[in-house]
Amino acid sequence: METSIRRQFYQRFGKEAFLVAAPGRVNLIGEHTDYNQGYVLPAAIDKKIYIGISKNDKPVLRVFAAQYQQELSFSLDQLAPVEGWPTYLLGMIYYLQKDRGAFEGLDVYIDGNIPIGAGMSSSAAICTGFGLAMNELFNLGFTRMQLALAAQKTEHNFAGLMCGIMDQFAVLHGKSGHVIKLDCRNMDYEYIPFHFPDYRVVLVNSMVSHSLAGSEYNVRRAQCEEGISILQKYYPDIQSLRDVTGKQLELHKNILPEIVYRRCHFIVHENERLLQGCDFLSKDNLGEFGKLMFETQEGLSKWYEVSCPESDFLSEEAKTYPGVMGARQMGGGFGGCTINIVREDVIEDFAEFIQKKYTKKFNKVPEIYITQIEDGAHVVR
Numbered sequence: 561m562e563t564s565i566r567r568q569f570y571q572r573f574g575k576e577a578f579l580v581a582a583p584g585r586v587n588l589i590g591e592h593t594d595y596n597q598g599y600v601l602p603a604a605i606d607k608k609i610y611i612g613i614s615k616n617d618k619p620v621l622r623v624f625a626a627q628y629q630q631e632l633s634f635s636l637d638q639l640a641p642v643e644g645w646p647t648y649l650l651g652m653i654y655y656l657q658k659d660r661g662a663f664e665g666l667d668v669y670i671d672g673n674i675p676i677g678a679g680m681s682s683s684a685a686i687c688t689g690f691g692l693a694m695n696e697l698f699n700l701g702f703t704r705m706q707l708a709l710a711a712q713k714t715e716h717n718f719a720g721l722m723c724g725i726m727d728q729f730a731v732l733h734g735k736s737g738h739v740i741k742l743d744c745r746n747m748d749y750e751y752i753p754f755h756f757p758d759y760r761v762v763l764v765n766s767m768v769s770h771s772l773a774g775s776e777y778n779v780r781r782a783q784c785e786e787g788i789s790i791l792q793k794y795y796p797d798i799q800s801l802r803d804v805t806g807k808q809l810e811l812h813k814n815i816l817p818e819i820v821y822r823r824c825h826f827i828v829h830e831n832e833r834l835l836q837g838c839d840f841l842s843k844d845n846l847g848e849f850g851k852l853m854f855e856t857q858e859g860l861s862k863w864y865e866v867s868c869p870e871s872d873f874l875s876e877e878a879k880t881y882p883g884v885m886g887a888r889q890m891g892g893g894f895g896g897c898t899i900n901i902v903r904e905d906v907i908e909d910f911a912e913f914i915q916k917k918y919t920k921k922f923n924k925v926p927e928i929y930i931t932q933i934e935d936g937a938h939v940v941r
C-alpha cells in the first residue's frame with residue numbers, strides 16, 4: 561500500500577509525498593470511562609490510514625481521499641467546520657496554526673484500510689496522522705500529547721463529538737505487543753505486555769455503522785456530568801465519576817434521576833472492571849479477564865444503553881463458543897465491531913460460525929479482522 565500511495569500521489573500532484581501511517585485502535589476494556597476521568601486499556605492495531613502530503617505554494621488545502629474517490633479544495637484563509645470527513649483536516653490545520661501561526665498550503669492524499677464507522681476510530685487516525693505529518697513537514701515541534709489534544713479539540717469543535725482522549729492518545733502512543741493503561745485524569749500511562757501467543761484479538765464487524773456526532777454519545781456525557789453535579793453536594797471532594805465508589809452511588813440512588821443513576825452505575829463499575837482486568841492480565845489470567853468483557857457488554861446494553869441488537873447478538877453467540885474468552889461491543893456504541901479474544905486454533909471455525917449465525921439473523925455478512933497490536937502513528941521513510 562505504501563508504494564502505491566506514493567505512486568498515486570505523484571501521478572495526481574506531480575511531486576513526491578511525505579508519508580505518515582496512523583493506525584486504528586482497539587480497546588480491551590474501559591468503555592466511556594475516558595471522559596469520566598477514569599482508565600482505558602487501548603492498543604494500536606495493524607489497520608491503518610496513510611496520509612501523503614506535500615507543500616504547495618497556494619493558501620489552499622487540496623485533498624484526495626481514495627476511500628471516497630473524491631478530490632476537494634479548501635481555502636486556508638477561513639478555516640471552519642464542514643460536513644463530512646474533510647472537517648477533520650480543517651480542524652487540525654486550524655488548531656496547529658492557532659499555536660504556530662499560518663503555514664503554506666498542502667496537497668494531501670489519504671488512503672487506508674480502517675473501516676469507517678466500525679468503532680476502530682478512523683477519525684482519530686485521520687486527525688492524528690495528518691497532525692503528525694504537518695508537524696514533521698513544517699517542523700512545528702508539537703509533542704505527541706499536544707497533537708492528541710489538538711485532534712480531540714477537532715472532534716469537539718469541528719465534528720461535534722464531545723469525545724474523551726482515548727482514541728487520539730492510543731493512535732499516537734501505541735506500542736507493538738502492548739496495551740496502554742491510560743489514566744485519563746492526568747495522562748499517566750503504563751504499557752502492559754499483551755503476551756498471549758495462543759490467542760488473538762479478533763474484531764467482528766456488525767456492519768451497523770454507528771453515527772455518534774451530536775447524538776446519544778453527547779447525551780451520555782451530559783448525563784454523567786449531571787450525576788456528578790448532584791453527588792458533589794454530598795461529596796464535595798469528588799471531581800468525576802472516577803472518584804465515586806459503588807457504595808456511595810447506592811447510598812444516593814434515590815436522589816438521582818433514574819436514568820442518571822443507570823449511567824453512573826455503568827461508569828463506576830466499568831472503571832472497577834478495568835482495574836480488576838489489569839490485575840488478571842498481570843497474572844496471565846485471560847479466562848477471568850474475558851468474563852469481565854462479557855460483563856461490560858451487559859453494562860453497555862442494559863445500564864448505559866449504547867448497544868444494539870446486533871452487538872448484543874454477536875457477544876452472546878461468541879460467549880457460547882469454546883475458545884472465545886471474552887466478547888463485547890467496542891468504541892462509542894450503537895454498532896461497529898465487537899472485540900473478541902479468541903484462541904488461535906479455533907479462529908477459522910469461530911469466524912465461520914459467527915458469520916453464519918449473524919447472516920441468518922440479520923441478513924448481513926459480518927467482516928472479521930484478525931488483528932495484531934502494533935506501534936502507533938509514524939513517518940514512513
Ligand code: GLA
Pocket residue numbers: 590591592593594595681723724725726727891892893
Ligand atoms: C469513542 C470516543 C472515545 C471513547 C469511546 C468509548 O471512541 O472517541 O473517546 O469515549 O468512544 O469508550
